[in-house]
Amino acid sequence: MPKRRGNPSPLRKGNIRGFGVTRNAMLSYNKGLKEPSRQLRKNMTEAERLFWSRVRGKQLSGAQFYRQRIIGDYIVDFYCPQAKLVVEIDGAQHYEGWGVENMVGVLETVRGQIPLNPPLSKGD
Numbered sequence: 242m243p244k245r246r247g248n249p250s251p252l253r254k255g256n257i258r259g260f261g262v263t264r265n266a267m268l269s270y271n272k273g274l275k276e277p278s279r280q281l282r283k284n285m286t287e288a289e290r291l292f293w294s295r296v297r298g299k300q301l302s303g304a305q306f307y308r309q310r311i312i313g314d315y316i317v318d319f320y321c322p323q324a325k326l327v328v329e330i331d332g333a334q335h336y337e338g339w340g341v342e343n344m345v346g347v348l349e350t351v352r353g354q355i356p357l358n359p360p361l362s363k364g365d
Contacts, residue, residue, distance in 0.1 A: 270311040281309040302355045324355045
């Protein structure tokens with residue numbers, strides 16, 4: 242079987258620093274995307290702002306979320322390392338506010354992807 246060409250997934254085991262996947266695992270990322278990522282954080286869509294207001298500060302099942310996270314050569318809207326979950330939210334410019342109107346359903350779906358027993362923190 243021929244080898245796959247191009248950039249490997251930054252989520253593959255070989256691209257995660259350290260031993261196994263821990264809550265402090267580092268994903269590979271394109272350092273050239275730092276400034277665009279910052280700009281996206283400053284200019285979130287209404288749907289992204291609403292989602293962020295519901296998940297920031299570990300509000301959703303105690304899981305940590307990051308916004309406009311760089312993973313490999315991509316900037317994802319939201320990333321939850323505990324669940325190895327990427328959430329992409331399209332704003333009203335795509336769906337006439339569907340994401341805002343259905344945010345409860347979106348949050349329920351995301352909550353279903355988060356493991357019930359989070360990893361222990363340091364010292365536990």
